[in-house]
Amino acid sequence: ETGVTQTPRHLVMGMTNKKSLKCEQHLGHNAMYWYKQSAKKPLELMFVYNFKEQTENNSVPSRFSPECPNSSHLFLHLHTLQPEDSALYLCASSRRLAGNNEQFFGPGTRLTVL
């Protein structure tokens, strides 16, 4: 595997379910990100991790819970979601946490909340 991988690619869940999204980067990067992508809106940065430590939580509701066990893996745990949480969730990584570092993106998980 190369680059940034995400599983599952598609997820349908009810409002009472608990599920997790997984991201893995094979690039040796130190920073990892979760974004939410909704149609016709700019990407929304949700969480940022640098060397496994969370550095950003952009006022994300507590029904989204991130976990970063090491610099290569990032999870997003989901519980009691709302229909408006339906979106494409993108994981990204970069070598350093800086504004001039290219971010490498995974293909995303398309989440549908019923």
Add this chain to the structure above:
Amino acid sequence: AQSVTQPDIHITVSEGASLELRCNYSYGATPYLFWYVQSPGQGLQLLLKYFSGDTLVQGIKGFEAEFKRSQSSFNLRKPSVHWSDAAEYFCAVGAESNYQLIWGAGTKLIIKP
């Protein structure tokens, strides 16, 4: 307030024709500018970036962009589009001191045969 505006939600271009996608930004610091492309079912891929120096930058897939400080713009161009260029294009702005990129809402490029 910091913002990135991509005025065109959709653009339709004939195959072989030239392309220009617009990006305007409002940013307090010296900006780092990026264009990313997202093909259907894919994540975002970096096309090109501008940090300093020559204001005309070349990227992958035959794309180029020009930074115009006086107009706060960073427009993306390609002289002749191919059907495989059909995708959504995102402009983003960052700074050395701020890792959080400010993203535009994207422009969807449709190619007519």
